[in-house]
Amino acid sequence: MNTATASRYAAEYQTIAPALPGQTLPWLQALRAEALEQFSAQGFPSPREEEWRYTNVSGIEKKLFSPSADLTAGDVNAGLKAYQMQDAWVLVLVNGHFSAELSVLDGLPEAVSVMGMADALAKQPDRVEKYLGKAADQSEHSFIAFNTAWFTDGLFVHVPAKLVLDRPIQLLHIVTGVDAMATTRNIIIADEMAEAKVIETFISRDGVYAASLPGAGAAISRDGVYAASLPGAGAAVGKDSAYLTAAVTEVFVGQNADLTLYKMQSESEKAYHFGGSYIKQARDARFTHHNFAFGSLLARSDIHVDLDHASECELNGLYLGVKRQHIDNHTRINHLKPYAISRELYKGVLDDRAQGVFQGRVIVAVDAQKTDSQMNNRNLLLSDDAEVDTKPQLEIYADDVKCGHGVTVGQLDEKSIFYLQSRCVDEETARNMLTFAFANEMVDKVEIKGLHDMVLEQVLARFPQQGVNKEWL
Amino acid sequence: MLSIKNLHVSVGDKPILKGINLEIKAGEIHAIMGPNGSGKSTLSHVLSGKGGYTVTEGSATYQGKDLLDMAPEIRAREGVFLAFQYPVEIPGVSNIYLLKAALNSIRKHHGQPEVDAMDFLTLVKEKVRLLEMDEKFLYRAVNEGFSGGEKKRNEILQMAILEPKLCIMDETDSGLDIDALKIVSEGVNSLRSPERSFVMVTHYQRLLDYIKPDFVHVLAHGQIVKSGGADLALELEEKGYSWVEEAAA
Numbered sequence: 252m253n254t255a256t257a258s259r260y261a262a263e264y265q266t267i268a269p270a271l272p273g274q275t276l277p278w279l280q281a282l283r284a285e286a287l288e289q290f291s292a293q294g295f296p297s298p299r300e301e302e303w304r305y306t307n308v309s310g311i312e313k314k315l316f317s318p319s320a321d322l323t324a325g326d327v328n329a330g331l332k333a334y335q336m337q338d339a340w341v342l343v344l345v346n347g348h349f350s351a352e353l354s355v356l357d358g359l360p361e362a363v364s365v366m367g368m369a370d371a372l373a374k375q376p377d378r379v380e381k382y383l384g385k386a387a388d389q390s391e392h393s394f395i396a397f398n399t400a401w402f403t404d405g406l407f408v409h410v411p412a413k414l415v416l417d418r419p420i421q422l423l424h425i426v427t428g429v430d431a432m433a434t435t436r437n438i439i440i441a442d443e444m445a446e447a448k449v450i451e452t453f454i455s456r457d458g459v460y461a462a463s464l465p466g467a468g469a470a471i472s473r474d475g476v477y478a479a480s481l482p483g484a485g486a487a488v489g490k491d492s493a494y495l496t497a498a499v500t501e502v503f504v505g506q507n508a509d510l511t512l513y514k515m516q517s518e519s520e521k522a523y524h525f526g527g528s529y530i531k532q533a534r535d536a537r538f539t540h541h542n543f544a545f546g547s548l549l550a551r552s553d554i555h556v557d558l559d560h561a562s563e564c565e566l567n568g569l570y571l572g573v574k575r576q577h578i579d580n581h582t583r584i585n586h587l588k589p590y591a592i593s594r595e596l597y598k599g600v601l602d603d604r605a606q607g608v609f610q611g612r613v614i615v616a617v618d619a620q621k622t623d624s625q626m627n628n629r630n631l632l633l634s635d636d637a638e639v640d641t642k643p644q645l646e647i648y649a650d651d652v653k654c655g656h657g658v659t660v661g662q663l664d665e666k667s668i669f670y671l672q673s674r675c676v677d678e679e680t681a682r683n684m685l686t687f688a689f690a691n692e693m694v695d696k697v698e699i700k701g702l703h704d705m706v707l708e709q710v711l712a713r714f715p716q717q718g719v720n721k722e723w724l
Numbered sequence: 725m726l727s728i729k730n731l732h733v734s735v736g737d738k739p740i741l742k743g744i745n746l747e748i749k750a751g752e753i754h755a756i757m758g759p760n761g762s763g764k765s766t767l768s769h770v771l772s773g774k775g776g777y778t779v780t781e782g783s784a785t786y787q788g789k790d791l792l793d794m795a796p797e798i799r800a801r802e803g804v805f806l807a808f809q810y811p812v813e814i815p816g817v818s819n820i821y822l823l824k825a826a827l828n829s830i831r832k833h834h835g836q837p838e839v840d841a842m843d844f845l846t847l848v849k850e851k852v853r854l855l856e857m858d859e860k861f862l863y864r865a866v867n868e869g870f871s872g873g874e875k876k877r878n879e880i881l882q883m884a885i886l887e888p889k890l891c892i893m894d895e896t897d898s899g900l901d902i903d904a905l906k907i908v909s910e911g912v913n914s915l916r917s918p919e920r921s922f923v924m925v926t927h928y929q930r931l932l933d934y935i936k937p938d939f940v941h942v943l944a945h946g947q948i949v950k951s952g953g954a955d956l957a958l959e960l961e962e963k964g965y966s967w968v969e970e971a972a973a
Binding site for chain 2: 664665666669670671672673674675676677678680684687688689690691692695720723724
């Protein structure tokens, strides 16, 4: 903990506060005040906290990131194109502010509510109050508190009962400001028997490997009110631009509803990312999460799920680290009631000096008899300097359950290499194919073609492409 | 086709093969039989280039070239095909992808252009029908979640498409029920030609009911202790391996 830094941020807060949304709402003011107090006392999480043991965020404390003011749409458009889904409703957040102008909502059924969080707080505060802070517990760690106090905007998506969306909704977060913070609070609700797919995409104007991705390359220069006073402001966010993303998404899956949430994060080489997804599932609800963590300098994702009676969740994850990236995925599955099923598979590939962290916790409450849970984490280390810290945890308080977990950390399987060689493939190509295949197993789980291809590009941009013929895939 | 002379192979310090001599001509089918631990699998592994074995003496010449000097993928491109006893599952690589990669490697090795995508698909689908496989298998990951029979059929499919000259079949019948055994055997028989030779490594005579060998060799304690025609397999089935082991001792 660095209270000196905490107070720097806290002092800065007084200048920022008047511009934050929902200032006239007493409940939100109280929530923000409580959060600010907690953050001021604790600062950013420290590796001394068990849940943050392998991830040191002190780099954030050395900087003072500031929120950018609302930005009007402009040439950011060019950078967005590479990541914008076709055949989807797209909601764009630039530096933490919803941009109606950049968003594409044509043909969205009227019954579906989709709006910026600031708008939602202005127009339908009672509705937001029912959900905000109900899935994410800000007392859990100070990043959530930080987000609650600081959030500038976000997205509010509500799919009403029995409605089945035939196209995905994409929440596209893009950061263009240097030394900016993009602090968003997002709420996604699928009511009883609704079905929806939502894609969260976190990008900077240039991703880590954006140079090799299609559509990137146009120069963009944006500056915000706060950022303008800082050195380097106004410069385009490039490969090496530092900024902070701190996003919290609260998800509510109603009885018998089926929600699939995708997260694809690929940000600047010097950026910090905290993204927390907190999910509450009602009885018989289904929730699937696909987490593609291509990282930034440091990235931490929380995916915490609460399971009610006979609900099902599936958590899939892929983290690919290169250079000096640090990528931490922290999952928690709370089996609160009987008969729920959870399946989890996280795979990591780490090269160079990259560090990966997987913490997977499954908690089975006393009441949660007949729980069926399976968690797996597999890691591939491609370099002697790469590291992975993996910590699966099962806490079982019920006595009639079926729970399993497995972890592997290793190199490529020699038997597989020989098998490919015996099928005419040379050893180096075989290694590349197997590395790709290891990651591709997770990519193949994505059923949305546009997203599948986007994720595939990201994977191929990171690992030796010799041996993987994209045209054949 | 293949000439093995006085082949000695060790794993670590332990000698496994102790002077194998074998001549295989084009178009012939040779069965290598023997009890567990006789060195059958070592022989097929060494011929296909698997690591972990040391050749201490002798030679294996394939079409006039030193086979043991080639990397496994070069042997494969030259036309040596190992059908695995336990085909490896490769999640994330589709069957059709591997088939294409393998076929194009062979074509490149022989200075030919890559196969045309449409021609390739036509060829593959024809072979799939021949082996009574579901086309869906092509788009599934290599061997992943396949039953024992499906895995072996997949090996034969690869063989049918890559058209090797020397097929080494390692315990092909293990794990097969009678229906799968018939389909696999029919697949192998359909590939028989005057230019193609087979080495069938097997513990049991059962497979040889379906694929009739020209020669049968009995391997025991790292040496070929008896050779004969197809009848020898029947005799072994009746009398067991101890009969030849004792005769050789």
